[in-house]
Amino acid sequence: xxxYTKVALDAMGGDYAPFEIIKGAVEAVNKRKDIHIVIVGKxxxxxxxxxxxxxxxxxxxxxxxxxxxxxxxPPVMAIRRKKDSSIVVAMNMVKxxxxxxxxxxxxxxxxxxxxxxxxxxxxxxxxxxxAPLLPTKKGFSLLIDCGANVDARPSHLVQFAKMGSIYMEHxxxxxxxxxxxxxxxxxxxKGNALVKETFPMLKACPxxxxxGSIEARNIPYGDADVIVCEAFAGNIILKLYEGVGGVLVxxxxxxxxxxLRTKIGALLVKPALKETMKxxxxxxxxxxxxxxxxxxxxxxxxxxxxxxxxxxxxxCVTFKEQxxxxxxxxxxxxxxx
Amino acid sequence: xxxYTKVALDAMGGDYAPFEIIKGAVEAVNKRKDIHIVIVGKxxxxxxxxxxxxxxxxxxxxxxxxxxxxxxxPPVMAIRRKKDSSIVVAMNMVKxxxxxxxxxxxxxxxxxxxxxxxxxxxxxxxxxxxAPLLPTKKGFSLLIDCGANVDARPSHLVQFAKMGSIYMEHxxxxxxxxxxxxxxxxxxxKGNALVKETFPMLKACPxxxxxGSIEARNIPYGDADVIVCEAFAGNIILKLYEGVGGVLVxxxxxxxxxxLRTKIGALLVKPALKETMKxxxxxxxxxxxxxxxxxxxxxxxxxxxxxxxxxxxxxCVTFKEQxxxxxxxxxxxxxxx
Numbered sequence: 001x002x003x004y005t006k007v008a009l010d011a012m013g014g015d016y017a018p019f020e021i022i023k024g025a026v027e028a029v030n031k032r033k034d035i036h037i038v039i040v041g042k043x044x045x046x047x048x049x050x051x052x053x054x055x056x057x058x059x060x061x062x063x064x065x066x067x068x069x070x071x072x073x074p075p076v077m078a079i080r081r082k083k084d085s086s087i088v089v090a091m092n093m094v095k096x097x098x099x100x101x102x103x104x105x106x107x108x109x110x111x112x113x114x115x116x117x118x119x120x121x122x123x124x125x126x127x128x129x130x131a132p133l134l135p136t137k138k139g140f141s142l143l144i145d146c147g148a149n150v151d152a153r154p155s156h157l158v159q160f161a162k163m164g165s166i167y168m169e170h171x172x173x174x175x176x177x178x179x180x181x182x183x184x185x186x187x188x189x190k191g192n193a194l195v196k197e198t199f200p201m202l203k204a205c206p207x208x209x210x211x212g213s214i215e216a217r218n219i220p221y222g223d224a225d226v227i228v229c230e231a232f233a234g235n236i237i238l239k240l241y242e243g244v245g246g247v248l249v250x251x252x253x254x255x256x257x258x259x260l261r262t263k264i265g266a267l268l269v270k271p272a273l274k275e276t277m278k279x280x281x282x283x284x285x286x287x288x289x290x291x292x293x294x295x296x297x298x299x300x301x302x303x304x305x306x307x308x309x310x311x312x313x314x315x316c317v318t319f320k321e322q323x324x325x326x327x328x329x330x331x332x333x334x335x336x337x
Numbered sequence: 338x339x340x341y342t343k344v345a346l347d348a349m350g351g352d353y354a355p356f357e358i359i360k361g362a363v364e365a366v367n368k369r370k371d372i373h374i375v376i377v378g379k380x381x382x383x384x385x386x387x388x389x390x391x392x393x394x395x396x397x398x399x400x401x402x403x404x405x406x407x408x409x410x411p412p413v414m415a416i417r418r419k420k421d422s423s424i425v426v427a428m429n430m431v432k433x434x435x436x437x438x439x440x441x442x443x444x445x446x447x448x449x450x451x452x453x454x455x456x457x458x459x460x461x462x463x464x465x466x467x468a469p470l471l472p473t474k475k476g477f478s479l480l481i482d483c484g485a486n487v488d489a490r491p492s493h494l495v496q497f498a499k500m501g502s503i504y505m506e507h508x509x510x511x512x513x514x515x516x517x518x519x520x521x522x523x524x525x526x527k528g529n530a531l532v533k534e535t536f537p538m539l540k541a542c543p544x545x546x547x548x549g550s551i552e553a554r555n556i557p558y559g560d561a562d563v564i565v566c567e568a569f570a571g572n573i574i575l576k577l578y579e580g581v582g583g584v585l586v587x588x589x590x591x592x593x594x595x596x597l598r599t600k601i602g603a604l605l606v607k608p609a610l611k612e613t614m615k616x617x618x619x620x621x622x623x624x625x626x627x628x629x630x631x632x633x634x635x636x637x638x639x640x641x642x643x644x645x646x647x648x649x650x651x652x653c654v655t656f657k658e659q660x661x662x663x664x665x666x667x668x669x670x671x672x673x674x
Binding site: 136137148150151182184191192193195215216217218219220221231232233235236237238239240241242243244245246247248250251252254255256258259261262264265266267268269270272273275276277279280 | 474488532553556569572576591596603604606607614616
């Protein structure tokens with residue numbers, strides 16, 4: 001039997017579900033023979049969508065789940081009550097080892113809660129961080145943590161740094177990734193109580209390539225590969241990135257539509273601009289892994305289209321092949337010896 | 338005697354000091370008869386620069402200060418030791434009532450420390466916040482606090498909200514400004530310990546128009562006028578704004594220089610784009626006030642040119658005319674009754 005990665009895919013979550021999700025699944029199996037996808041959700045809808053495409057029937061199967069967790073639902077309650085929701089059903093597959101990974105564009109809250117409650121943490125991992133990739137001038141950086149658990153402790157941040165380094169090195173292929181902690185100045189004595197306490201611990205950590213503090217201004221320039229912070233700061237960074245980018249692009253479009261002269265100019269520059277700006281688009285890099293769990297859980301953007309879904313599924317293969325969770329286990333165990 | 342505002346101006350601080358600083362002073366007095374500026378710094382250099390311009394000699398005087406505080410110097414030490422630095426000399430003028438306000442593009446740290454140590458806090462103000470204006474899609478918002486004092490308490494944030502509201506309403510002319518607290522979700526139960534504790538206090542505060550939480554994504558869209566947060570988060574927001582903006586503009590330029598076609602297009606769109614992007618330029622709005630002090634202290638960007646210096650000086654007039662400090666005093670005293 002050939003080795004393959006089995007991915008449970010949430011058909012029901014995200015702004016463009018189920019159409020773009022299923023399209024992404026088909027794209028992934030048509031690209032790679034070593035992927036097997038279980039699409040989880042309302043069976044009839046999935047069947048109808050799948051019928052539109054040509055693909056190897058051996059690579060995609062359907063698993064029925066009658067309920068859907070909506071984005072606005074309180075996550076803890078939703079995970080507890082909706083036992084037949086696509087998220088709960090798929091996470092149970094990961095827990096039982098029936099799937100290697102779970103990919104969803106659904107409710108962030110439910111995915112974070114389900115990851116901890118259903119899939120469960122690797123022994124010794126204090127808190128599983130959500131780690132999206134941020135586009136930068138040079139390529140991308142891993143922002144860790146952007147999850148829902150705020151008010152982190154220094155020991156959490158040190159584990160984030162370790163897990164983030166393993167992910168960047170072995171999944172994203174960044175050799176000896178530079179790790180930095182988000183701070184309000186470059187000097188070691190700067191920072192809030194959390195950063196001041198964490199800084200010397202990161203400095204003393206032999207498993208990572210710690211380069212010191214990074215000011216928010218330098219994050220978009222790609223000055224570090226692994227950007228460590230607690231989730232409240234991480235959330236601000238991730239969302240402000242989107243917000244400032246969105247407003248600048250709007251302003252740009254407005255400026256280009258000003259008069260006939262600019263409209264002609266816009267026609268000439270647009271294709272090249274689009275190409276350049278693509279490099280600054282997070283969806284190119286797939287979803288954000290929730291690290292430190294007994295299995296892989298990947299959260300893609302709520303507005304994910306097929307391309308991001310496909311990229312996220314393919315990332316799961318590297319994650320499995322590179323034995324990321326074994327590497328995390330070893331690293332965390334070493335901590336406790 | 339006519340009423341005028343007396344501004345002490347730091348000639349020695351900032352990337353373009355003293356040239357752009359002095360140019361800004363001349364622009365300000367040439368625009369407004371009700372301003373009197375005392376330029377503080379090395380006398381011979383200031384004299385030489387001033388000689389290049391035409392202006393009403395009654396409106397500008399020079400006060401000698403032989404020392405300069407550099408950006409890299411530890412602020413507390415610098416303020417303590419360099420008694421004849423432009424920052425210390427000018428702040429002493431504000432303290433003694435010889436000037437209404439102090440404007441500087443110099444060391445943020447030294448200005449924040451000097452503001453508290455030399456100028457001193459208004460009675461009852463727990464912590465003076467630094468409050469820059471952020472450009473937004475609709476205009477601008479006040480981000481409060483971006484100072485150097487991290488790990489704030491809820492009572493600090495409530496005072497920031499009150500002082501920020503007074504400033505936005507009476508200096509920037511925003512009627513009944515919308516106040517929001519930076520959070521990781523819109524719901525009241527979300528947030529870290531600080532936000533959760535502060536939220537109900539802001540909600541119960543009768544002096545402000547509190548509209549709830551704001552996610553970082555919505556800040557650039559201008560969804561609130563006064564953005565309340567503690568300084569660590571504020572620093573991230575301010576600096577990431579600059580960073581993302583900078584990288585996107587670089588990417589844009591790169592895309593426009595790709596080939597002959599795009600270069601021609603760039604020539605056509607550039608003037609209009611420049612005009613549009615101006616609205617997204619923080620320097621249009623002048624510097625950031627350090628609120629809650631016995632006098633006004635304004636920190637302008639380190640890379641300020643004459644335009645920002647001039648705008649910052651003119652803001653001081655409104656600050657004085659509108660009796661902002663009296664309004665802050667009243668508001669804070671009410672708190673303690």
